[in-house]
Amino acid sequence: MTHTMLKGSNVPVDAAAVRAVLRWTPGAGVPDVDASALLLGASGRVRSDEDFVFYNQPRHPSGLVRRLPKRSVPEGLTDTVEADLGALDASVDQVVIAASSDGAAFEQVLDLRILLFDAAFAEGEPLAVFDVRPETGEETAIICGELYRRGEGWKFRAVGQGYPTGLIGLATAFGISVDESEAVNGAQAVSGPLDPAAPTGAGPLPAAVPPLPAVPPGPTPDSQATVQHQQPSYGYPPPVAHPAAAAVAHQPAYGYPQPAAEPPAYGYPQPAAAAAHAPDPHFALPPQGPQFVRS
Numbered sequence: 001m002t003h004t005m006l007k008g009s010n011v012p013v014d015a016a017a018v019r020a021v022l023r024w025t026p027g028a029g030v031p032d033v034d035a036s037a038l039l040l041g042a043s044g045r046v047r048s049d050e051d052f053v054f055y056n057q058p059r060h061p062s063g064l065v066r067r068l069p070k071r072s073v074p075e076g077l078t079d080t081v082e083a084d085l086g087a088l089d090a091s092v093d094q095v096v097i098a099a100s101s102d103g104a105a106f107e108q109v110l111d112l113r114i115l116l117f118d119a120a121f122a123e124g125e126p127l128a129v130f131d132v133r134p135e136t137g138e139e140t141a142i143i144c145g146e147l148y149r150r151g152e153g154w155k156f157r158a159v160g161q162g163y164p165t166g167l168i169g170l171a172t173a174f175g176i177s178v179d180e181s182e183a184v185n186g187a188q189a190v191s192g193p194l195d196p197a198a199p200t201g202a203g204p205l206p207a208a209v210p211p212l213p214a215v216p217p218g219p220t221p222d223s224q225a226t227v228q229h230q231q232p233s234y235g236y237p238p239p240v241a242h243p244a245a246a247a248v249a250h251q252p253a254y255g256y257p258q259p260a261a262e263p264p265a266y267g268y269p270q271p272a273a274a275a276a277h278a279p280d281p282h283f284a285l286p287p288q289g290p291q292f293v294r295s
């Protein structure tokens with residue numbers, strides 16, 4: 001019986017070995033799709049870089065997880081990962097099955113689905129089927145499903161979680177070490193044009209724009225104002241108007257009326273001005289001691 005799965009659902013896996021088959025419909029403008037697998041420990045991360053099975057490392061050192069050649073079938077193209085679950089080391093808690101696209105995002109990939117088969121049979125109905133649909137359309141890598149331990153057996157969960165950073169972003173999220181030059185090249189590929197026909201090289205630089213002619217500064221608003229407004233001085237009392245300007249009506253600063261009495265500085269009352277100091281005509285310096293006498 002085939003289980004048609006929804007995102008987030010899970011089913012028990014009774015087979016000792018399984019084939020996880022990615023299948024999609026090729027066509028004009030459809031990018032190539034590659035299957036990969038990550039063997040995760042109890043921490044949810046790979047134990048080493050050897051736990052990453054993909055097109056440049058198609059076989060795990062244990063030989064228990066491997067990537068099979070792509071095939072053309074009547075329904076489309078397939079890429080397959082096979083895993084011997086019953087023989088995996090006890091330190092492996094999960095096997096993540098992922099897909100990555102080459103040259104465009106998954107919004108261009110048609111009819112992507114993952115089919116889980118019992119590897120003991122070359123033919124037959126799949127154990128489970130999950131139609132993988134990108135959520136944003138910008139994903140260039142997607143976790144299609146995961147095989148994980150449950151008690152003494154295994155289960156399969158439909159995931160469908162996407163990454164816009166491609167296979168490099170997916171791998172580093174699970175602890176794979178990626179060379180910096182590869183990461184830069186991968187980031188450039190992700191951020192590049194999605195249209196394969198679009199040019200990738202930089203075009204000629206545009207001609208330099210001539211500088212704009214200098215514009216002579218115009219008169220400031222204050223110099224053109226009919227009436228000059230008294231500007232406040234940050235809490236200090238404004239200066240007293242000159243007697244010659246007494247005939248001109250006093251304008252409030254910034255449109256606010258000013259109090260009749262000038263406010264004290266910073267809100268504190270100011271001391272009365274002290275009388276001018278007058279020297280005492282009877283003052284005389286005391287006699288100088290020997291320490292001040294020049295020798």
